[in-house]
Amino acid sequence: MQLQLPDPGLDALMASRALQNLxxxxxxxxxxxxxxxxFMELALYAPGLGYYSGGAAKLGRDGDFTTAPEMSPLFxxxxxxxxADLIGRTTPQIMEFGAGTGKLARDILNELSAMGVAVHRYxxxxxxxxxxxxxxxxxxxxxxxxxxxxxxAVFSGVVLGNEVLDxxxxxxxxxxxxxxxxxxxxLSPRGFVYRDRPCDASLLAQIxxxxxxxxxxxxxxxxxALGFVRTLxxxxxxxxDYTGHGGAALLxxxxxxxxxxxxxxxxxxxxxxxxxxHAHPDPFYMPGLQDITAHVDFTAVAQTAVANGLDVLxxxxxxxxxxxxxxxxxxxxxxxxxxxxxxxxxxxxxxxTSPAEMGELFKVIALGTRVELPPQFARNxxxxxx
Numbered sequence: 357m358q359l360q361l362p363d364p365g366l367d368a369l370m371a372s373r374a375l376q377n378l379x380x381x382x383x384x385x386x387x388x389x390x391x392x393x394x395f396m397e398l399a400l401y402a403p404g405l406g407y408y409s410g411g412a413a414k415l416g417r418d419g420d421f422t423t424a425p426e427m428s429p430l431f432x433x434x435x436x437x438x439x440a441d442l443i444g445r446t447t448p449q450i451m452e453f454g455a456g457t458g459k460l461a462r463d464i465l466n467e468l469s470a471m472g473v474a475v476h477r478y479x480x481x482x483x484x485x486x487x488x489x490x491x492x493x494x495x496x497x498x499x500x501x502x503x504x505x506x507x508x509a510v511f512s513g514v515v516l517g518n519e520v521l522d523x524x525x526x527x528x529x530x531x532x533x534x535x536x537x538x539x540x541x542x543l544s545p546r547g548f549v550y551r552d553r554p555c556d557a558s559l560l561a562q563i564x565x566x567x568x569x570x571x572x573x574x575x576x577x578x579x580x581a582l583g584f585v586r587t588l589x590x591x592x593x594x595x596x597d598y599t600g601h602g603g604a605a606l607l608x609x610x611x612x613x614x615x616x617x618x619x620x621x622x623x624x625x626x627x628x629x630x631x632x633x634h635a636h637p638d639p640f641y642m643p644g645l646q647d648i649t650a651h652v653d654f655t656a657v658a659q660t661a662v663a664n665g666l667d668v669l670x671x672x673x674x675x676x677x678x679x680x681x682x683x684x685x686x687x688x689x690x691x692x693x694x695x696x697x698x699x700x701x702x703x704x705x706x707x708x709t710s711p712a713e714m715g716e717l718f719k720v721i722a723l724g725t726r727v728e729l730p731p732q733f734a735r736n737x738x739x740x741x742x
Contacts, residue, residue, distance in 0.1 A: 368645055464516075531571055563618050604724035652719075671739045
């Protein structure tokens with residue numbers, strides 16, 4: 357595949373080649389084949405070379421993609437009102453996974469402060485050294501912010517994850533004339549190639565009616581993301597056992613329930629790469645310099661959460677969740693008569709909530725133990741569709 361994408365600089369190109377050599381050696385050390393999840397893990401997280409662990413700019417105009425907090429402070433300001441209610445029902449602690457540049461944390465903390473809501477600790481779990489440095493710069497005026505390298509064993513409060521699950525390595529499976537196969541990565545004289553192997557039946561448990569899907573069907577399954585949910589559940593349940601206070605998690609990402617994710621027409625899956633604001637399907641292009649993502653199967657997330665002791669508090673489109681959380685009221689703080697300030701904010705709300713933009717593709721799933729969401733979120737709850 358010939359991709360017409362912007363050329364990287366020499367240093368970036370050399371770093372990508374070093375990562376390609378590291379991945380190739382890993383393939384050789386594993387008898388010439390690794391699962392796609394291992395390739396994706398190294399491409400994104402190999403120390404010093406992976407996309408999230410190297411030094412390349414990720415977010416914003418100079419990066420590869422943008423996120424809702426980068427797009428508008430209204431996103432974090434609106435979430436802050438949900439967080440305020442939840443920490444009033446639990447404890448004044450927040451934990452965020454994959455905090456980007458720190459703008460979401462800053463917007464939430466500023467809004468909570470304006471509301472008179474104190475947060476004792478705002479913990480950020482961040483694997484990217486480059487992003488952690490940017491977060492520390494963005495949040496230097498917030499002494500309650502601390503950084504962690506991994507999940508704590510125990511936590512009560514509110515957990516946030518905006519576009520976290522989509523960046524977790526996935527495994528690929530494809531249906532052939534001889535049954536389902538796992539698609540992995542091997543080597544050829546020209547570089548990385550796909551190679552299929554017999555599939556462990558457990559990988560297919562996530563796919564409803566797998567036997568009815570057409571030959572040639574390719575899709576993703578998400579054992580690492582579901583492992584994350586299991587760990588999250590254990591942390592929140594331990595938090596209740598230790599403190600007597602519940603906890604809640606808001607996970608925001610693009611994806612579908614299983615009956616939409618595994619449509620017979622979605623024959624190529626959802627895997628996508630992002631490089632300099634260009635989206636394309638080739639994960640072998642410049643490893644380490646591009647993001648690799650897959651949509652989230654929210655049915656599997658919900659089922660895993662429930663199986664591990666959490667409740668599904670809500671599942672809604674991003675548009676419905678933000679509207680129920682009061683984004684229109686926050687927009688009205690800027691007078692419509694002040695067109696220079698109001699029109700950009702109004703456009704931001706449109707991008708966050710329009711079905712043609714982020715409003716419908718992105719979903720919010722709220723999980724928790726011994727806690728409930730405010731009653732207005734029942735209006736647009738789609739949990740029954742999971």
